[in-house]
Amino acid sequence: MVCRPAFRLLPMLLLGLPGPGGMATVAYAGEITPSPAVSPNPSLFAPPVPPVVSTGPLTFAPLVRQVGPAVVNIAVAQDSHTTTGSRQPLPPSVKGTPFEHKFRERMRAHGEEMLGAGSGFLIDPGGVIVTNAHVVGGADLITVSLADGTEFPAHLVGSDDLTDIAVIQIHAPHPMPFVPWGDSRLVNIGDWIMAAGNPFGLGSSVTAGIVSARGRDIGTSPFDDFFQIDAPINPGNSGGPSFNLGGQVVAVNTAIVSPTGGSVGIGFGLPSEIVAPIVEELRRNGHIDRGWLGVTLTDGTGHDGVQIVGIDRNGPAMKAHLHIGDVITAVNDEPIDTSRMLIRSIAAKRPQSTVVLHIRRHHEALSLPACVGHRPDEDMED
Structure with a gap:
């Protein structure tokens, strides 16, 4: 179990056992009685309307x-x-x-x-x-x-x-049961989701909840883009799938936020749109060969590019004649607003391929070709 300080006062826990255990305590608020001196004015509220969504499934048993x-x-x-x-x-x-x-x-x-x-x-x-x-x-x-x-x-x-x-x-003597990938791009905040795995070594079990948020950056890598889910997941659930109601895998359960080591309803799954291509590349080559530019970046230039604050002396950026202080605004025709966007854009390019970097240098717009390099394993910059 690895603990990472990802949010203030709450440790980020990767979910494989072993890891910190323990149970959280639950506190209940006392009943609150509204003041009888204040009555709501019915004219303040819109007329009631039918719900815009159906109720959830009566049972998840067929899906399980x-x-x-x-x-x-x-x-x-x-x-x-x-x-x-x-x-x-x-x-x-x-x-x-x-x-x-x-x-x-x-x-x-x-x-x-x-x-x-x-x-x-x-x-x-x-x-x-x-x-x-x-x-x-x-x-x-x-x-x-x-x-x-x-x-x-x-x-x-x-x-x-x-x-x-x-x-x-x-290597089994007969064909194995398997599950298909679902398209995580179609998942909405508020959609049902069912997580499966092996929490605390208890054996196979499932939990259900909703997608609480999308695009969470929890500080584990430049490629963070997690679903936040409230389906309870715990240590031992690492690597388990989260399913949509059609039985398709839309996320891989990876981490939780918890002060106790147990679930407090904040879990993170990596969406299938990221995982599925990684899996296919690993099956083909056994590793991921990502593109690399060799720059250190900073945000803070608004929504119009990211600024270079450091350049690897032997990297592709130096060979492309980029300068410290340059602001990269686009890669090919893809606008760049944040350093994460640039890192992910370059990482998706094949090493030795050529990209056109659109930059701003002292109020002058330039377009420079750059030959993408191989990302070093230990390097976390772009």
């Missing part, structure tokens, strides 16, 4: 039956023979949960150092599974458990730390 077999639990471990130092104790968050017995059993039987657990989902009958990179990162051994309890060893196909997405695969 439809998608449940494709949701998996993932346990990760290191081979103790390949690690040095003394055996690591069980994390506090595992003690007292259903994972404690399984962790101790595997440690005794196989000499494994258990690292944690999370969730995932099958996206084709050949056993390809999507999860979070932080769930499987550093693992020597990956074990996938289906909803019926059947276990399979899995291998890592590829992972991308900047979006926290990983692809793993099992």
Whole structure:
């Protein structure tokens, strides 16, 4: 479990176990009685109208039956023979949960150092599974458990730390159940959403809620663009899917905000419009090769470009004759308003491709061609 200070006073938690546990307390407000001296004037209010939306489903049971077999639990471990130092104790968050017995059993039987657990989902009958990179990162051994309890060893196909997405695969003797991608661009604030996973190692379970917001930047990478959802998700839900009512995956559950380690109704899922292309690239190449410009940027120039405050001496920007102080206003014909927009625009370009950068330099408009470079793994600028 990794904790990140993402909001004031509340830690940001990535959702794979192990992680901080505990339960939040609930306080109830006292009943408030309106003052009898003040009566509402009916003329202040518009006439009542029929609701603009239908009521929600009476039950999610058909949806659970439809998608449940494709949701998996993932346990990760290191081979103790390949690690040095003394055996690591069980994390506090595992003690007292259903994972404690399984962790101790595997440690005794196989000499494994258990690292944690999370969730995932099958996206084709050949056993390809999507999860979070932080769930499987550093693992020597990956074990996938289906909803019926059947276990399979899995291998890592590829992972991308900047979006926290990983692809793993099992080899089963028969075709696997799977779920399709839905188009997250069609998801509206207020839409129903159902999250599935393995919270606190309890086993497969589901929760339901609504999409609370779109486009959340939680400070984990330049590519943050999360759905905020209020369907309760907890440690162990990492990598699990969130479904629309049609049984399509529209987000991958990744993080929560919580002062206790448990759900307080603020969770974050990475939309399918970002995840699905990443998954296809990982399946093809095992890694993501992003474009890179080699500049340090600052916002604050209004809604008309971003300013360059630093240039990598060996990067593409230097070779394109960009200067510190230049304001980049567009890439090709795409207007640029924020540094995030520029980073994502350049990252989407193929390395060695050429883009035209429209800039403003001392009140003069210029258009400069630039050959996009390969983004360094450790570099978080553009």
